[in-house]
Amino acid sequence: ETGVTQTPRHLVMGMTNKKSLKCEQHLGHNAMYWYKQSAKKPLELMFVYNFKEQTENNSVPSRFSPECPNSSHLFLHLHTLQPEDSALYLCASSQGDSEKLFFGSGTQLSVL
Protein backbone atom coordinates (compact mmCIF):
# COMPACT_ATOMS: atom_id res chain seq x y z
CA GLU A 1 0.00 0.00 0.00
CA THR A 2 1.34 3.48 -0.86
CA GLY A 3 -1.47 5.52 0.59
CA VAL A 4 0.63 8.22 2.26
CA THR A 5 1.66 11.12 0.04
CA GLN A 6 4.21 13.75 1.02
CA THR A 7 4.95 17.02 -0.76
CA PRO A 8 7.31 18.40 -1.74
CA ARG A 9 9.80 15.56 -2.27
CA HIS A 10 12.73 17.99 -2.04
CA LEU A 11 13.01 21.38 -0.39
CA VAL A 12 15.89 23.81 -0.11
CA MET A 13 15.41 26.77 2.17
CA GLY A 14 17.40 29.52 3.78
CA MET A 15 17.51 29.96 7.52
CA THR A 16 15.13 32.91 7.38
CA ASN A 17 12.53 31.27 5.17
CA LYS A 18 9.14 29.91 6.17
CA LYS A 19 7.96 26.76 4.46
CA SER A 20 5.52 23.92 5.08
CA LEU A 21 5.64 20.19 4.51
CA LYS A 22 2.42 18.44 3.65
CA CYS A 23 1.30 14.89 4.28
CA GLU A 24 -1.94 13.27 3.16
CA GLN A 25 -3.08 9.75 3.88
CA HIS A 26 -5.78 7.97 1.90
CA LEU A 27 -6.03 4.94 4.17
CA GLY A 28 -8.69 6.08 6.61
CA HIS A 29 -6.24 5.93 9.51
CA ASN A 30 -6.75 7.88 12.72
CA ALA A 31 -3.14 8.45 13.81
CA MET A 32 -0.47 10.43 11.98
CA TYR A 33 3.20 10.97 12.78
CA TRP A 34 6.21 13.07 11.86
CA TYR A 35 9.63 11.43 11.98
CA LYS A 36 13.04 12.99 11.31
CA GLN A 37 15.74 10.87 9.65
CA SER A 38 19.26 12.27 9.79
CA ALA A 39 22.28 10.56 8.29
CA LYS A 40 23.67 7.75 10.47
CA LYS A 41 21.19 8.46 13.27
CA PRO A 42 18.09 6.52 14.28
CA LEU A 43 14.73 7.83 13.16
CA GLU A 44 13.48 10.35 15.66
CA LEU A 45 9.79 10.58 16.49
CA MET A 46 8.79 14.24 16.47
CA PHE A 47 5.02 14.47 16.78
CA VAL A 48 2.04 12.15 17.05
CA TYR A 49 -1.57 13.03 16.33
CA ASN A 50 -4.47 10.78 17.20
CA PHE A 51 -7.89 11.81 15.90
CA LYS A 52 -6.49 15.30 15.16
CA GLU A 53 -5.26 15.76 18.73
CA GLN A 54 -1.55 16.02 19.42
CA THR A 55 -0.58 13.24 21.80
CA GLU A 56 3.19 13.44 21.58
CA ASN A 57 5.72 16.23 21.20
CA ASN A 58 9.13 14.71 21.58
CA SER A 59 10.91 17.85 22.83
CA VAL A 60 10.95 19.30 19.35
CA PRO A 61 12.18 22.92 19.00
CA SER A 62 9.46 25.49 18.45
CA ARG A 63 10.80 26.31 14.97
CA PHE A 64 8.91 23.16 13.95
CA SER A 65 5.16 23.65 14.23
CA PRO A 66 2.79 20.81 13.35
CA GLU A 67 -0.81 21.16 12.26
CA CYS A 68 -3.42 18.45 11.85
CA PRO A 69 -6.67 19.95 10.50
CA ASN A 70 -8.29 16.52 10.04
CA SER A 71 -7.40 12.85 10.28
CA SER A 72 -6.21 12.75 6.66
CA HIS A 73 -3.88 15.74 6.58
CA LEU A 74 -0.78 16.66 8.51
CA PHE A 75 1.46 19.66 8.05
CA LEU A 76 4.85 20.62 9.42
CA HIS A 77 5.43 24.35 9.36
CA LEU A 78 9.07 25.39 9.35
CA HIS A 79 10.60 28.75 10.24
CA THR A 80 14.08 30.04 11.08
CA LEU A 81 15.59 26.58 10.71
CA GLN A 82 19.23 25.72 11.31
CA PRO A 83 21.57 23.79 8.98
CA GLU A 84 21.45 20.82 11.40
CA ASP A 85 17.73 20.54 10.65
CA SER A 86 18.64 19.25 7.19
CA ALA A 87 17.24 15.72 7.04
CA LEU A 88 14.61 13.47 5.52
CA TYR A 89 11.24 14.16 7.12
CA LEU A 90 8.93 11.18 7.04
CA CYS A 91 5.21 11.16 7.62
CA ALA A 92 3.40 8.00 8.70
CA SER A 93 -0.10 6.91 9.60
CA SER A 94 -1.66 4.01 11.44
CA GLN A 95 -5.03 2.65 12.42
CA GLY A 96 -5.81 2.15 16.09
CA ASP A 97 -6.33 -1.59 15.91
CA SER A 98 -2.95 -2.16 14.26
CA GLU A 99 0.56 -1.07 15.17
CA LYS A 100 1.70 -1.19 11.56
CA LEU A 101 2.95 2.20 10.37
CA PHE A 102 2.49 3.25 6.75
CA PHE A 103 5.08 5.77 5.62
CA GLY A 104 5.29 8.31 2.88
CA SER A 105 8.42 8.71 0.77
CA GLY A 106 9.54 11.71 2.75
CA THR A 107 10.64 15.27 2.10
CA GLN A 108 14.39 15.74 1.77
CA LEU A 109 15.06 19.10 3.41
CA SER A 110 18.24 21.10 3.00
CA VAL A 111 18.74 24.23 5.09
CA LEU A 112 21.39 26.60 3.77
Place this chain on the structure above:
Amino acid sequence: AQKITQTQPGMFVQEKEAVTLDCTYDTSDQSYGLFWYKQPSSGEMIFLIYQGSYDEQNATEGRYSLNFQKARKSANLVISASQLGDSAMYFCAMREGPYTGTASKLTFGTGTRLQVTL
Protein backbone atom coordinates in the same frame (compact mmCIF):
# COMPACT_ATOMS: atom_id res chain seq x y z
CA ALA B 1 21.99 3.87 26.36
CA GLN B 2 20.65 2.94 22.97
CA LYS B 3 17.36 1.10 23.07
CA ILE B 4 17.89 -0.58 19.70
CA THR B 5 21.34 -1.60 18.45
CA GLN B 6 22.10 -2.68 14.93
CA THR B 7 25.81 -3.41 14.76
CA GLN B 8 26.08 -4.10 11.03
CA PRO B 9 26.23 -0.85 9.03
CA GLY B 10 26.38 -2.84 5.79
CA MET B 11 25.94 -6.39 4.59
CA PHE B 12 26.41 -8.18 1.28
CA VAL B 13 24.61 -11.34 0.25
CA GLN B 14 24.49 -13.26 -2.99
CA GLU B 15 21.21 -13.69 -4.77
CA LYS B 16 19.24 -16.75 -3.60
CA GLU B 17 21.25 -17.00 -0.37
CA ALA B 18 19.89 -16.37 3.12
CA VAL B 19 21.07 -13.45 5.25
CA THR B 20 20.66 -12.52 8.92
CA LEU B 21 20.47 -8.91 10.04
CA ASP B 22 21.23 -8.41 13.71
CA CYS B 23 19.21 -6.43 16.23
CA THR B 24 19.51 -6.26 19.99
CA TYR B 25 17.24 -4.26 22.24
CA ASP B 26 17.16 -2.91 25.74
CA THR B 27 14.02 -2.59 27.82
CA SER B 28 12.86 -3.32 31.33
CA ASP B 29 9.25 -3.71 30.24
CA GLN B 30 7.74 -7.20 30.15
CA SER B 31 5.36 -6.26 27.37
CA TYR B 32 6.89 -4.86 24.18
CA GLY B 33 6.83 -5.27 20.44
CA LEU B 34 9.60 -5.63 17.92
CA PHE B 35 9.38 -4.59 14.28
CA TRP B 36 11.44 -4.64 11.13
CA TYR B 37 11.05 -2.08 8.36
CA LYS B 38 12.65 -1.90 4.94
CA GLN B 39 13.60 1.41 3.32
CA PRO B 40 14.45 1.22 -0.40
CA SER B 41 16.11 4.12 -2.18
CA SER B 42 12.68 5.68 -2.81
CA GLY B 43 12.63 6.63 0.89
CA GLU B 44 9.38 4.99 1.92
CA MET B 45 9.64 2.74 4.98
CA ILE B 46 7.85 -0.56 4.47
CA PHE B 47 6.66 -2.78 7.33
CA LEU B 48 8.05 -6.31 7.14
CA ILE B 49 7.38 -8.25 10.31
CA TYR B 50 6.27 -7.99 13.94
CA GLN B 51 7.06 -9.99 17.08
CA GLY B 52 5.31 -9.52 20.40
CA SER B 53 7.22 -10.14 23.60
CA TYR B 54 4.73 -12.80 24.68
CA ASP B 55 4.66 -14.59 21.35
CA GLU B 56 6.21 -18.02 21.81
CA GLN B 57 6.69 -18.74 18.14
CA ASN B 58 9.06 -16.80 15.92
CA ALA B 59 7.17 -14.56 13.52
CA THR B 60 7.27 -15.35 9.81
CA GLU B 61 6.02 -13.40 6.79
CA GLY B 62 6.85 -15.06 3.49
CA ARG B 63 10.64 -14.96 3.04
CA TYR B 64 11.08 -12.99 6.25
CA SER B 65 11.40 -14.54 9.68
CA LEU B 66 12.31 -13.05 13.01
CA ASN B 67 14.70 -15.01 15.19
CA PHE B 68 13.48 -13.94 18.63
CA GLN B 69 15.75 -14.81 21.55
CA LYS B 70 14.17 -13.17 24.55
CA ALA B 71 16.84 -14.00 27.13
CA ARG B 72 19.50 -12.53 24.89
CA LYS B 73 17.28 -9.58 23.94
CA SER B 74 17.85 -10.14 20.28
CA ALA B 75 15.44 -9.98 17.36
CA ASN B 76 17.36 -10.82 14.23
CA LEU B 77 15.74 -10.65 10.81
CA VAL B 78 16.36 -13.59 8.50
CA ILE B 79 15.72 -13.13 4.79
CA SER B 80 15.68 -16.36 2.84
CA ALA B 81 16.35 -16.70 -0.89
CA SER B 82 17.55 -13.10 -1.30
CA GLN B 83 16.46 -11.20 -4.37
CA LEU B 84 17.99 -8.15 -6.04
CA GLY B 85 14.96 -6.17 -4.92
CA ASP B 86 15.87 -6.82 -1.29
CA SER B 87 18.72 -4.31 -1.57
CA ALA B 88 17.73 -1.57 0.87
CA MET B 89 18.18 -0.20 4.38
CA TYR B 90 16.64 -2.35 7.10
CA PHE B 91 15.56 -0.92 10.42
CA CYS B 92 14.75 -2.69 13.66
CA ALA B 93 12.30 -0.92 15.97
CA MET B 94 10.68 -1.44 19.36
CA ARG B 95 7.53 -0.38 21.16
CA GLU B 96 8.01 -0.42 24.92
CA GLY B 97 5.09 -1.28 27.16
CA PRO B 98 1.73 -2.68 26.07
CA TYR B 99 0.06 -1.31 22.96
CA THR B 100 -2.73 1.04 24.03
CA GLY B 101 -4.68 0.78 20.80
CA THR B 102 -4.23 4.42 19.85
CA ALA B 103 -0.92 5.47 18.31
CA SER B 104 2.24 3.41 17.84
CA LYS B 105 5.36 5.01 19.34
CA LEU B 106 8.45 3.24 18.08
CA THR B 107 12.15 3.60 18.76
CA PHE B 108 14.32 2.76 15.76
CA GLY B 109 17.87 1.56 15.32
CA THR B 110 20.42 3.10 12.96
CA GLY B 111 19.77 0.52 10.27
CA THR B 112 21.72 -1.95 8.15
CA ARG B 113 22.29 -1.44 4.45
CA LEU B 114 21.86 -4.72 2.60
CA GLN B 115 23.26 -5.17 -0.87
CA VAL B 116 22.22 -8.25 -2.85
CA THR B 117 24.71 -9.25 -5.55
CA LEU B 118 24.48 -11.56 -8.55
